[in-house]
Amino acid sequence: MQPGNAHGGKFADNLTGFGRALRRAGIVVDSARMALASEVLALVGLARRDDVGAALEAVLVSRERDRDAFRELFDTFFRDPAIASTLVAQMLPIADGRAELPKGRARVRDALAPSKERPGTLDQKVERDAAMTASALARLRHADFNTLAASEYHLVERLAREIRLPIPQFAARRVRPGNRGARLHWPGVLRAAARTGGEVVRLPRMQRRTQPLPLLVLVDVSGSMQRYARLLLAFLHAATRHLRRRDVFAFGTQLTDLSGAMRLADTDRMLAAASQCIDDFAGGTRLGQSLASLRQHHARRLVGRRTLVLLVTDGLDTGEPKELGHELDWLCRHSHRLLWLNPLLRFDGYAPLARGAKELHARAHGMLAVHNLDKLDALAASLATLLARRGPAVRATSTTGK
Numbered sequence: 190m191q192p193g194n195a196h197g198g199k200f201a202d203n204l205t206g207f208g209r210a211l212r213r214a215g216i217v218v219d220s221a222r223m224a225l226a227s228e229v230l231a232l233v234g235l236a237r238r239d240d241v242g243a244a245l246e247a248v249l250v251s252r253e254r255d256r257d258a259f260r261e262l263f264d265t266f267f268r269d270p271a272i273a274s275t276l277v278a279q280m281l282p283i284a285d286g287r288a289e290l291p292k293g294r295a296r297v298r299d300a301l302a303p304s305k306e307r308p309g310t311l312d313q314k315v316e317r318d319a320a321m322t323a324s325a326l327a328r329l330r331h332a333d334f335n336t337l338a339a340s341e342y343h344l345v346e347r348l349a350r351e352i353r354l355p356i357p358q359f360a361a362r363r364v365r366p367g368n369r370g371a372r373l374h375w376p377g378v379l380r381a382a383a384r385t386g387g388e389v390v391r392l393p394r395m396q397r398r399t400q401p402l403p404l405l406v407l408v409d410v411s412g413s414m415q416r417y418a419r420l421l422l423a424f425l426h427a428a429t430r431h432l433r434r435r436d437v438f439a440f441g442t443q444l445t446d447l448s449g450a451m452r453l454a455d456t457d458r459m460l461a462a463a464s465q466c467i468d469d470f471a472g473g474t475r476l477g478q479s480l481a482s483l484r485q486h487h488a489r490r491l492v493g494r495r496t497l498v499l500l501v502t503d504g505l506d507t508g509e510p511k512e513l514g515h516e517l518d519w520l521c522r523h524s525h526r527l528l529w530l531n532p533l534l535r536f537d538g539y540a541p542l543a544r545g546a547k548e549l550h551a552r553a554h555g556m557l558a559v560h561n562l563d564k565l566d567a568l569a570a571s572l573a574t575l576l577a578r579r580g581p582a583v584r585a586t587s588t589t590g591k
Contacts, residue, residue, distance in 0.1 A: 426459050
């Protein structure tokens with residue numbers, strides 16, 4: 190196909206179908222980008238597969254974390270006619286649920302076929318990404334992170350980064366001018382009176398500022414939590430980047446400070462830096478010993494009993510229960526709330542029978558499920574509900590189940 194023909198025939202429909210697949214995979218693509226993609230392909234032509242892929246990636250991908258997904262989807266969409274036919278059936282309204290491969294799609298497939306210098310690529314088996322259909326996306330939202338295939342896991346990780354986590358606000362000590370408050374803002378009163386010829390018409394007041402609760406996150410990176418740890422770190426990095434005070438630690442057999450890594454703007458770079466810091470990944474769990482290290486070396490991270498502590502673990506601790514109970518008592522005394530984010534709540538009949546889980550259950554102010562995307566979406570509302578309650582060991586039984 191010549192460059193000037195990029196806008197003719199069925200090519201526009203093929204490009205539109207590819208754009209829909211990108212959107213269903215979580216990549217932001219709008220009509221302006223699709224128009225630009227068509228113009229770019231008219232310039233570079235369709236003679237070389239690599240040139241077409243690079244051109245589309247340059248205009249359709251705006252986030253670094255979407256590049257791998259785009260490349261995988263590009264190869265899947267244009268490599269094999271059977272897979273292309275399946276994708277057409279998914280994206281176009283066909284009455285009998287089947288779709289023939291259009292001639293325009295065959296021309297594109299031939300133009301973008303792997304070159305002869307790359308033997309063996311035609312024999313590779315390509316698995317269709319489950320995120321390409323709405324029903325598959327709905328299934329992934331309810332799927333336990335521990336049951337996902339590799340391609341699904343990476344997709345869910347990208348989707349988790351889009352979830353926001355508004356942290357409840359508290360009234361700070363500092364004040365600012367406003368409409369409510371016990372004290373008058375006298376400079377504002379005088380300025381307002383000067384504008385009205387000396388008449389006092391409006392009485393500005395001093396009201397307390399509000400700011401999010403300081404956040405302390407403790408993430409279990411032991412063997413039983415390794416499928417959850419990376420995904421939850423990515424979620425927490427993106428969801429809490431707006432916070433002024435956020436301290437994050439990983440723990441297994443020892444405590445690792447990840448606050449430096451969490452300050453990196455890019456989530457992928459954060460995960461890479463965190464993996465360099467953590468020496469005990471996929472090992473055992475000694476929460477009591479890790480909390481003792483927190484108390485001895487990082488006690489100043491807990492700000493004036495206002496800190497909200499999120500403890501992400503399944504409670505399968507191998508240390509001494511007495512030590513764990515002692516350290517948990519100290520943590521509760523020096524924080525506002527201790528909330529236990531437990532992936533094992535995916536089981537309807539879950540009960541904290543392990544020794545470490547019993548200590549946690551007796552002292553945590555709430556226990557929330559974090560095993561799928563739906564539970565992460567509901568986490569913000571659950572936090573607000575639990576923080577509004579008073580008294581120790583509030584049981585969040587409504588968050589259990591699938």
